Amino acid sequence: MASADQVPFDDRGLAYGDGVFETVLLRDGKPVLWPYHRARLHQGCRVLGIELPADAELDACLDGPADGLEVLKIIFTRGSGGRGYAMPDAPRPRLLHRRTAFAPAVERWSGVDVCLCTLRLARQPTLAGIKHLNRLENVLARREWQRADIAEGLLADTRGNVVEATAMNVFWREAGAWWTPTLDACGVAGTLRAALLEQGRVQEALLGAETLIESSAVEQLFVGNSVQGLWPVRSLLTPSGEPLRRFAEAAGAWLQADAHALLGYPSLSGEN
Amino acid sequence: MASADQVPFDDRGLAYGDGVFETVLLRDGKPVLWPYHRARLHQGCRVLGIELPADAELDACLDGPADGLEVLKIIFTRGSGGRGYAMPDAPRPRLLHRRTAFAPAVERWSGVDVCLCTLRLARQPTLAGIKHLNRLENVLARREWQRADIAEGLLADTRGNVVEATAMNVFWREAGAWWTPTLDACGVAGTLRAALLEQGRVQEALLGAETLIESSAVEQLFVGNSVQGLWPVRSLLTPSGEPLRRFAEAAGAWLQADAHALLGYPSLSGEN
CATH class of the missing domain: 3.20.10.10 (D-amino Acid Aminotransferase, subunit A, domain 2)
Incomplete structure (x- = not known):
């Protein structure tokens, strides 16, 4: 799995929406309701048949300076490849994330x-x-x-x-x-x-x-x-x-x- | 609109599947059933409320050396931005394409x-x-x-x-x-x-x-x-x-x- 800020043309998240996402509230760098977000992301992967991300890789989305309220968005796709809708032979899921300062309405x-x-x-x-x-x-x-x-x-x-x-x-x-x-x-x-x-x-x-x-x-x-x-x-x-x-x-x-x-x-x- | 081989994290095609695509047979560089592909892409844009691509921009996907049978894949997304599902204030749709040598089964x-x-x-x-x-x-x-x-x-x-x-x-x-x-x-x-x-x-x-x-x-x-x-x-x-x-x-x-x-x-x- 690779972490990046963009995906290539053949990423299946772009091509078919073949993936899942999460939007997580961070308070001083700490994710709120994190076990629920992780559980839902895992459930999504199971439904779609995508290998679960390693805990360490997910947790790495939380690294960085703690700074009040932020929203962490995670996108996890099946990765590139496959012939049309058919699965890639060796799928390499792709994990992306972005943190943005946030204030609730x-x-x-x-x-x-x-x-x-x-x-x-x-x-x-x-x-x-x-x-x-x-x-x-x-x-x-x-x-x-x-x-x-x-x-x-x-x-x-x-x-x-x-x-x-x-x-x-x-x-x-x-x-x-x-x-x-x-x-x-x-x-x-x-x-x-x-x-x-x-x-x-x-x-x-x-x-x-x-x-x-x-x-x-x-x-x-x-x-x-x-x-x-x-x-x-x-x-x-x-x-x-x-x-x-x-x-x-x-x-x-x-x-x-x-x-x-x-x-x-x-x-x-x-x-x- | 920008043509590229990848899309950024905030592209709505990746985030929500907010876009359309076409898969076109090219014979010696000439698109087969092209009016039908263009019409369907236009119809998709109308349903989704995405500004139609300029004809010149679509036609530019056809540029390149003519070489037997190929498949041209076009992805057209609403582009980046917007707050969540809400539309971007000034949408800039994103057109991507890729040509691949092809042989029918x-x-x-x-x-x-x-x-x-x-x-x-x-x-x-x-x-x-x-x-x-x-x-x-x-x-x-x-x-x-x-x-x-x-x-x-x-x-x-x-x-x-x-x-x-x-x-x-x-x-x-x-x-x-x-x-x-x-x-x-x-x-x-x-x-x-x-x-x-x-x-x-x-x-x-x-x-x-x-x-x-x-x-x-x-x-x-x-x-x-x-x-x-x-x-x-x-x-x-x-x-x-x-x-x-x-x-x-x-x-x-x-x-x-x-x-x-x-x-x-x-x-x-x-x-x-």
Whole structure:
């Protein structure tokens, strides 16, 4: 395996999206939720049949001067070669990484508006959950809105079930508990989501897009990930900005406090 | 736009598969079915919202010494940048190309065995038909068989309809005519297929995988593309080699003669 800042023409990550990636919050050089990121990268490699990177090679992405908040992006491809889609005879996976200074959008911790994208995610159970490099659906969904007052876009699948936001997972409050969509057919299983599931703070369930819009049983809504924390959703809009529904105030809910504790972000005053 | 032989870390083709590609047969430097390749590349750019490459820039991929049969591969990405999935403010698409000496697998013109892959293609109408860089399904399907006597793998979608082969389109004979699967939910609309459709030599229809296996109405089967020509299918197997069914001899059928005339390949003796 080679570490580099570019890939050649025949890299399969470029040619086919044949690889996985991770986006990791670094705090003073220390990776946040690192075991979850490594576990998901490994799971992605197993699904795609790519040899796992050596721990030492992954850890080397963390070397460097510690400097406040950064985001580390890791790209791991199957490497070069093979005849067309056929595997290379001796694959040499390629690991790339880049660190960038980062500041979370703190103002969004108190509330955002999001839209419901019109694109429906295709259902491909084989690839569900892993953070692979085939992300055109996310790209196209992100193109659906231009308004600066829309912070994220929710995505439902072709059956009409809410799956995720373009770069975040979704959490909703119903019957006194917090839930997150089951990701057995599509979507990326975020590391913050994984940690909250493992701690028993959220549970998986199905959520129809129609239910999200119409049912008062869905009381509160968050979108979030492991670098930005949790954003409470005030209003759900169409991509062009027409209102679909409002949600009860969720800033300060214990789920946000728990999530932010995992990330080292402050807790807003609220239930806790 | 820049032409290069590698892409940087932040190229969106690498990061998200945010781009398209073409694989063009060159005969003595002249591109075969070039208008169809250009049209499909343009269509892909329109679907993804990427500015079309200038004709002069595309044509420059054809410059160079003419030397028998070659394959020209073109990769066209949205370029670098953007915050996450959001579009770059001033996208500068990136065009890459590479020419490689080529010889078609002539022995396969008289007949091959193919398998029916177990992976089912996800249905995403927005991306159907274009040759985008999100090709993990094709990669995973190609991993399903290792036997050298299996020349290709057929893919059905999650509804059980036959769509394509991993790197080829599918054609079958039924009721005295030639048909090719409708590609309105997934699959790549090949340029040879497009030319045969435009000439009225094939028509689009649905074909269930069960029908393909069980129905004697499906008499003959081809897989093919614009670089290899048409391969008549003798037997359909499982990925591990168990027989599913045999087809009537199709080598020399007029569809093969027509396809090979388009590509400048010889016609086998047969109906024509």
